[in-house]
Amino acid sequence: xxxxxxxxxxxxxxxxxxxxxxxxxxxxxxxxxxxxxxxxxxxxxxxxxxxxxxxxxxxxxxxxxxxxxxxxxxxxxxxxxxxxxxxxxxxxxxxxxxxxxxxxxxxxxxxxxxxxxxxxxxxxxxxxxxxxxxxxxxxxxxxxxxxxxxxxxxxxxxxxxxxxxxxxxxxxxxxxxxxxxxxxxxxxxxxxxxxxxxxxxxxxxxxxxxxxxxxxxxxxxxxxxxxxxxxxxxxxxxxxxxxxxxxxxxxxxxxxxxxxxxxxxxxxxxxxxxxxxxxxxxxxxxxxxxxxxxxxxxxxxxxxxxxxxxxxxxxxxxxxxxxxxxxxxxxxxxxxxxxxxxxxxxxxxxxxxxxxxxxxxxxxxxxxxxxxxxxxxxxxxxxxxxxxxxxxxxxxxxxxxxxxxxxxxxxxxxxx
Numbered sequence: 001x002x003x004x005x006x007x008x009x010x011x012x013x014x015x016x017x018x019x020x021x022x023x024x025x026x027x028x029x030x031x032x033x034x035x036x037x038x039x040x041x042x043x044x045x046x047x048x049x050x051x052x053x054x055x056x057x058x059x060x061x062x063x064x065x066x067x068x069x070x071x072x073x074x075x076x077x078x079x080x081x082x083x084x085x086x087x088x089x090x091x092x093x094x095x096x097x098x099x100x101x102x103x104x105x106x107x108x109x110x111x112x113x114x115x116x117x118x119x120x121x122x123x124x125x126x127x128x129x130x131x132x133x134x135x136x137x138x139x140x141x142x143x144x145x146x147x148x149x150x151x152x153x154x155x156x157x158x159x160x161x162x163x164x165x166x167x168x169x170x171x172x173x174x175x176x177x178x179x180x181x182x183x184x185x186x187x188x189x190x191x192x193x194x195x196x197x198x199x200x201x202x203x204x205x206x207x208x209x210x211x212x213x214x215x216x217x218x219x220x221x222x223x224x225x226x227x228x229x230x231x232x233x234x235x236x237x238x239x240x241x242x243x244x245x246x247x248x249x250x251x252x253x254x255x256x257x258x259x260x261x262x263x264x265x266x267x268x269x270x271x272x273x274x275x276x277x278x279x280x281x282x283x284x285x286x287x288x289x290x291x292x293x294x295x296x297x298x299x300x301x302x303x304x305x306x307x308x309x310x311x312x313x314x315x316x317x318x319x320x321x322x323x324x325x326x327x328x329x330x331x332x333x334x335x336x337x338x339x340x341x342x343x344x345x346x347x348x349x350x351x352x353x354x355x356x357x358x359x360x361x362x363x364x365x366x367x368x369x370x371x372x373x374x375x376x377x378x379x380x381x382x383x384x385x386x387x388x389x390x391x392x393x394x395x396x397x398x399x400x401x402x403x404x405x406x407x408x409x410x411x412x413x414x415x416x
Contacts, residue, residue, distance in 0.1 A: 001412070002340055003404045007256050014404075017252045018397040021244035024052065028240055029388040034232035036069045037153040037272045037279075038127025046152050049243065049269055050132045056247075056254040057134030057267070065131070065272070065282035068124035072275040073156070073227045075112040075120065079105040080223040083179045087213045090183070095190030098213075102183035114321050116276045116354060129153065129271040131279045136250055136265040143262040145291075145299040146410050148249060148403060149280065149356050150242030151273035154235025155382040157228040162383035166376035172223055179216035186213050236388045237373070238381065242304035243269050245399040249407060252400075263411040264297075270356055273305075277359040284363030292364050298414050300330050301360035301367035302406060306381075307399035308392050309372050313338075316369040318349030319358035326357050327366035329415035334368055337405035343398065351375045366415060370402060 004010040028045050035042035046062075053060050082105045089097035111117040133147075160168040186209040193203065246267045253265065272278030291299050315338070317331035318324065331347045338345040352375070360367035372395050373381065380386045 001408065003408050006258065006408070007252070013252060013256065014397060014400055017248040017255075018393060018400055020251060021241075021248040021396055021400065022391060022393055024049075024247070025236055025240040025244050025391060026388040029234050029236050034234055035152060035154045036156065036232045037067060037275050038069055038129045039232075042129060042153055042271065046130060046132060046269065046271070049152065049247070052247065053132060053134035053250075053267060053269070056136070056250050058137045060132060060134045062130050062132050063283070063286065064128055065279060066126040066128050067118075067272050067275055067278035068121045069127055069275055070156075070229055071118065071120040071124040072112060074124070075108045076226040077224040078120070079109060079176065080220040083176070083183060084217055084220050086183045086187075087217060090186050090190065090213060091210050093190075095187055098183040098187030099191065102180045102187065106180055112276070114323060116320055116358070118276060118278070129279065131271055131283050132269040134250060134267045136253065136259065138260045138262050138264055140261050142264045142297055144410060144414055145264045145266065145297055146407055147266040147268050147299070147301045148246035148407070149268040149270055149301060149303050150244070150246050150305065151239045151270045151279065151356060152243060153271045153274050154233050154238065154386075155274040157231040157233050157384060158382040159225050159228050160222070161377060161379060161381055162385065165379050169377070172219055172226065175216045175219040176223060179213070179220060182209070182213045182216070185209060231384065233382060233384055234387045236391055237308040237386050238306045239273065241307040241391065241396060241399070245304050245307055245396060245403055248400050249403045252404065260411040263407075265407060273356050277354060277356055280356040280359035284359055284365065288363035288365060298416060299365060300327070300333075300410060300415060301357060301365050302330065302334065302403075303355040303357040303360075303367070303369040304399065304403060305355050305369060305371045306373040307371070307395050309374055309378065310392070310395050310398060312374045313343065313345045313372045313398070314370070315345055315347045316350045316355060316357065316371065317347050319361060319369060320350070320354040321352055322349040324354070324358040324361050326361050326368040327415070330366050330368040333409060333415055334370060334402070334406050337409045338402045340409065341398070341401040341405045343402065345370075345402070370399070372399065
């Protein structure tokens with residue numbers, strides 16, 4: 001059955017628990033502020049949210065993991081420095097340097113940002129965070145399990161998203177690509193022709209290449225400050241909105257004394273999403289194998305992230321910059337659930353970045369993600385504008401309806 005057919009005074013109940021979600025988002029943001037992974041403010045917010053889960057769950061578990069709060073995005077300033085060093089060494093007549101350094105830069109970008117591999121973490125101190133899971137048992141045996149997940153950590157500010165918007169961010173990305181291409185070209189040309197220092201040889205082409213290599217340097221200087229590690233953001237939308245939409249589903253069921261017959265509902269408040277999906281990766285490493293071994297329990301994982309803009313609602317069946325496939329059955333279930341709630345939500349691939357669903361998918365757990373944010377990105381994304389004053393009550397209500405419908409539909413039909 002649909003939630004609208006099960007829950008008495010459905011519309012008023014949804015509005016009530018939309019307000020419940022907004023109230024707690026504002027409380028977390030005002031009381032604890034920005035929440036970089038492993039920070040004291042995140043720990044206090046997690047304690048607050050964990051206590052709230054305890055009032056509506058049959059059980060709540062907390063498990064710790066360690067990760068760096070800065071390593072994941074450090075590829076940006078590191079890559080900029082490597083490319084500028086590459087350019088300088090080219091002009092000094094060291095032809096192999098541009099090949100090695102530009103290739104190294106590309107490899108770091110590929111591993112860290114595209115594939116989310118923690119290659120830089122070994123150079124940074126680790127901090128301790130945790131993920132929290134509230135469980136609501138069914139009335140009968142557990143035959144299905146749905147995990148609704150939001151993340152408690154917030155990001156450090158992206159300088160040029162705030163100061164220049166998506167056009168500035170796009171410009172820096174494009175110029176970084178140009179710099180890598182020019183450095184590779186210069187290095188290959190110099191190796192083939194054995195060019196000495198640019199100012200001592202008579203090869204006009206090597207001089208033209210050198211000029212081209214220096215063109216992106218001012219932009220690379222700007223890229224060093226792409227992330228402002230001194231200014232973490234509040235993260236009201238990214239992702240307190242996801243945390244509280246998931247929690248509101250369980251709160252509404254608890255308030256109406258509704259339990260599924262054979263479906264266990266889990267609300268997971270993960271952490272470390274902003275530093276490379278580290279929380280869900282840690283959870284999957286600890287519990288993924290045992291969940292996959294439960295052949296008689298059908299389990300799905302749904303990430304809810306940045307519930308803000310109705311025009312950009314999306315369900316992701318391809319994640320982590322499109323290189324990880326989420327589960328088409330889960331995405332299809334979510335799309336049907338959204339339609340039941342009155343929304344036509346497209347199934348698509350994420351353009352850049354990732355959601356926690358990617359980490360679950362990599363662990364072999366059927367997963368997909370729901371977001372509602374301009375992927376350009378929006379100007380509030382990872383900036384000081386992502387505050388409790390910039391919430392969309394209408395979109396949080398929409399997100400709650402879709403999450404509710406997904407849980408009920410999964411209980412009814414599963415994904416098999």
